[in-house]
Amino acid sequence: xxxxxxxxxxxxxxxxxxxxxxxxxxxxxxxxxxxxxxxxxxxxxxxxxxxxxxxxxxxxxxxxxxxxxxxxxxxxxxxxxxxxxxxxxxxxxxxxxxxxxxxxxxxxxxxxxxxxxxxxxxxxxxxxxxxxxxxxxxxxxxxxxxxxxxxxxxxxxxxxxxxxx
Numbered sequence: 186x187x188x189x190x191x192x193x194x195x196x197x198x199x200x201x202x203x204x205x206x207x208x209x210x211x212x213x214x215x216x217x218x219x220x221x222x223x224x225x226x227x228x229x230x231x232x233x234x235x236x237x238x239x240x241x242x243x244x245x246x247x248x249x250x251x252x253x254x255x256x257x258x259x260x261x262x263x264x265x266x267x268x269x270x271x272x273x274x275x276x277x278x279x280x281x282x283x284x285x286x287x288x289x290x291x292x293x294x295x296x297x298x299x300x301x302x303x304x305x306x307x308x309x310x311x312x313x314x315x316x317x318x319x320x321x322x323x324x325x326x327x328x329x330x331x332x333x334x335x336x337x338x339x340x341x342x343x344x345x346x347x348x349x350x
Contacts, residue, residue, distance in 0.1 A: 190299040191250035193287045197306070198241050199257035200283070204234045204276055210260045211269045219336035223266060223320065227273070230313050237306055244302055266332060270321040277314035281307055 208231035215224035242252045263269050288303035323331050 187248040187250070187294070187296055187299075189294045190291050190296045191245055191248050193290060193303075194241050194245045194248075194299060195250070195253045196257070197284065197287065197303070198238055198245070198252060199255055200280060201234045201238045201241065202254065203256045203258045203260075204280075205231045205238070206256065206260050207276065208234065208273065211263070211273065214264055215266065215269070218266075218332075220266065220332055221338065222335050223269075226316060226320065227269075230273075230316070233309060233313070237309065240302060240306075244299055248299075267321070267324055270317050270324065273317040274314055274321060277310050277317060280310040281314060284310060 208227045212224050212227035212231060215221075215227060245252050261272060263272060284303045284307045288300045288307070291297075291299040291303060
């Protein structure tokens with residue numbers, strides 16, 4: 186009865202898995218480069234995307250579907266922070282458009298709960314987009330000084346005897 190919704194929910198799981206892996210990859214590289222604020226942003230966003238997967242999976246199982254844990258794309262090996270933020274913004278912007286569309290499709294197939302789930306995900310993805318877009322704006326405004334400040338802050342913290350995060 187809800188085959189269309191199950192398909193869309195699984196497609197969302199695939200997109201969210203891709204985002205989790207991509208953002209954790211960015212987290213590792215930002216952390217390695219000493220960009221603590223950006224590393225934390227990518228890690229926190231990845232965790233929020235995992236929570237999205239959980240909500241999607243619960244709905245799929247409720248509809249008596251099978252949760253397909255397959256990524257929609259491979260992780261892109263990007264080390265340049267500007268390119269990381271551009272990709273992250275793009276991923277989130279695409280999710281907003283797609284989830285809005287899928288919410289409407291679920292509604293058209295008499296599945297208001299899946300519709301509401303997609304609508305709630307849109308709100309989260311818009312917030313993620315705004316966070317990445319703001320960081321991208323900061324990077325463009327302040328250039329390498331913005332990244333240098335993050336590295337300096339880490340060095341000061343470690344010099345003061347704080348353990349590495």
